[in-house]
Amino acid sequence: MKHLMAAKEDVQSKLDGKLLDNQRQVKVWLRNAGEMLDKVNQLLDEYSNGNCDAGSWVQNCYSRRKIGSKAFKLKMEITWLTAEQPEIKSKIKGKKIVSNLDIACSYLADETNDIIGIWGMGGVGKTTLLIKIYHQLIFDKANMGFDHVLFIKASQNSQLEELRKEIAKDLHLPFSSSQQDIFNALKTKNILLLLDDIWEPVDLVGLGIINPFRDDDDSTKLYKYKVIFTTRSEDVCTQMRASKKIKVECLEEDEAWELFKDNVDFDVIESDERINEIAKQVMNKSGGLPLALKTFGKAMSKRKTVQEWEDILSLLKNSGIEGFQGVQETLLPILKLSYDNLPKNIQECFLYAPILQWLSKDDLLELWMGLGLIGNFDNLQEAYANARYIFNILEKAGLLHSSAYDDVGIHHIIYEMAMWIASNCGRNWIVEEYDELAEIPIEHTKNWRFANRVIISGIKLVPNLSHQCYDLLCLMILNSSSLKNIPGRFFRQMPNLIYLNLSKSAIKKLPKNIKCLVNLQYLNISSTDISSLPKELVYLRKLQYLMCRDLKLLSKVEDSLLSRLQKLKIIDLYPFGWAGLEELKKLKKHTNIKAIGMRVVSQEVLRELSCLPTTRLHIEVKNVSSLSFDTLSCKDHGFLNELTIESCPKLEELVMNGSQTHLNYLTITDNEKLQKISWTDISPTEHFHALKVLFISECNLASFAWVLHLPSLALLNIQHCAEVEELFHVEEREIHQVSERPMFPALQYLFLVYLPNLVSISNFAVEFPQLSYLSVHVCLNLKKLPFKSGINDSQRILINCEREWWESLEWDDATIPSHLSPSHSTKFVYDASMMKHPSSFRFSMSEQI
Secondary structure (H helix, E strand, O other), X not given: OHHHXXXXXXXXXXXXXXXXXXXXXXXXXXXXXXXXXXXXXXXXXXXXXXXXXXXXXXXXXXXXXXXHHHHHHHHHHHHHHHHOOOOOOEOOOOHHHHHHHHHHHHHHHOOOOEEEEEEOOOXXXXXXXXXXXXXHXXXXXXXXXXXEEEEEEOOOOOOHHHHHHHHHHHOOOOOOOOHHHHHHHHOOOOXXXXXXOOOOOOOHHHXXXXXXXXXXXXXXXXXXEEEEEEEOOHHHHHXXXXXXXXXXXXXXXXXXXXXXXXXXXXXXXHHOHHXXXXXXXXXXXXXXXXXXXXXXXXXXXXXXXXXXXXXXXXXXXXXXXXXXXXXXHHHHHHHHHHHHOOOHHHHHHHHHHHHOOOOEHHHHHHHHHHXXXXXXXXXXXXXXXXXXXXXXXXXXXXXXXXXXXXXXXXXXXXXXXXXXXXHOOXXXXXXXXXXXXXXXXXXXXXXXXXXXXEEEEEEOOOOXXXXXXXXXXXXXXXXXXXXXXXXXXXXXXXXXXXXXXXXXXXXXXXXXXXHHOOOOOEEEOOOOOOOOOOHHHHHOOOOOEEEOOOXXXXXXXXXXXXXXXXXXXXXXXXXXXXXXXXXXHHHOOOOOOOEEEEEEOOHXXXXXXXXXXXXXXXXXXXXXXXXXXXXXXXXXXXXXXXXXXXXXXOOOEEEEOOOOOOOOEEEXXXXXXXXXXXXXXXXXXXXXXXXXXXXXXXXXXXXXXXXXXXXXXXXXXXXXXXXXXXXXXXXXXXXXXXXXXXXXXXXXXXXXXXXOXXXXXXXXXXXXXXXXXXXXXXXXXXXXXXXXXXXXXXXXXXXXXXXXXXXXXXXXXXXXXXXXXXXXXXXXXXXXXXXXXXXXXXXXXXXXX
């Protein structure tokens, strides 16, 4: 009976609330084991009572014989029941994971030696998938010819010797078995090693799984080995030389709901419509992460009333999972292992990403740069390369991801984990969102005394600090559209501040006491109402980054202000502010300058900038007739990322020459004489290999065929070009050559607005393999769309247009309209300023879409 009870406890612990493939079988076995215990206890009572019986010796003998007979029969039943102990075969929730199981099994079926990596964020179901593979091979008798299937559990700090001992144990070899001993035991066997939860590459030769000295005549080549491992890092897959990779994703909403229901009291959530509604909202907070779904479900399993569910929902909305008893302690430490595995400098890089999750990828890279997290760099190109390397590490660790528009994506639970780490775990960060509060509560500001990072948003007034904040190194007051003034005394209380970001507030000027921040290295006042830079900035002798982007009221910066800041690396006044000619000449002598962004209002300034590393330029020169790209930035250190050419009334020609550009955003607007774009020594695809967004408006360009093959172009907006009749015209003799190359390989959004003479988009069929959104307005003479026959069955394109125009379209292929989803509007409304500044437009439009 002791053996049976041990087996029962083992099954019960493995069950732990899981939904199983053999759920009914396991429950019946557990019930039978429980009943068997009752029978044994009853028999022991009989035996005890029999020994104390005052009756005759004969009666006692008869009683004992009867009890012995029962005991013999019970022992047989117990032995049989122990032998019938069921395997715990967890049911996988979600079509994606079931699909992954099929994919993994298909990899195992072939006869090649293979290493297969299963990767994904913590808690997403990698181990569940690996266990399912194991069960399919062992218990479902689908062993695919393997003589040995080894399941080895690793961990974050597993050593090779420990893993080798586990393999030896599974093979019934001595614990002290060497690499060669294990190899000798396996060399004439077909083997599958399932290795769970590795954090670093594992030496398969050192384990004895692979023989590195095998030659072509070696008879062991007749036998195959397969290795499947799970990891949180895609990098580990690469380092393990995995020939195949399977990424495990979070569950879709309907599948997540099923898993959540399996872990709560199903009868309760089905008993009341309001509880059911709240349960779905609670479930959505998990973001489809299986571990979170199970943890949330178990935490809610004892809640029976509507009020209890209402209270939990309120806690989640106001405090996140911090106030959700049991969840934080159970869930977050498991996820934190991914964070702990990062290098120290990358850990801090990560924390900013979820906390400031509205930032674009480029904004995030700039933030890291300003905080000094990416080290020293000789030029902006090197800085961005270092930052992207860090971003890729975080992406491959499953902690964040980026979209086609370079928006940063963060799983909700990862955000909760980052907030938990920042506020606890030895880090003195304060992160608060205020809903336009008139004043920050005093109890909040008291904590500033000990904080080294303060990130707040949505305030009307800065706090009145009565104490010195000596530890405060980084202060961000963001997205505070009601904040109009900063008192001079405020900055006196933070003498060691290094990083200050006041962007997207309504402040009209910086206080003179900004000069108190003598340790400041980074200052960001972008998108505020500031109209001039105070002369007191010259006291900030350690300042390296001055970010004044999108200051609509800013014009020329006072002479000698910038040049006196000897340590400046980045100056960004784009697109409204500029430095004078004499100031630029002085800045040329600064060896620290890595990038300048500004407005250009004269040819003299343009010539001076050709010797400086520019990153963003807004060119508005009245007397220029031709512009050459190779004169827009320093040849050796330039990193021109964003360019606007606007209101140049005499501009007739753009000359595309020089080497590859790093341009991401190009706007050409209000240049009515511009008729020609010349390509000299480089092709459009090479020159604009990184271009993502292109706006062309109010010019007389005859054709835009040069954009057809741009490899990175995601958004194309052409509008108010009254003369254009055909957008992409190619000579008859060149059509075959053009059609052979991939067209618009990355284009997702296409806007055609107010092109009254446009008759045709192209004189040949065009492919738009990635297009998801097309906006056509006031193009009344356009009667056909040039989609190539055979659009991908899964592709759906949303078209925003006037109803009358849509209904007048003619179709050469009747199947094409089935791939298009029209959305009709009578008028196209847009913000003209956004047309001029694509970086602003891209976020607004992506949200609208």
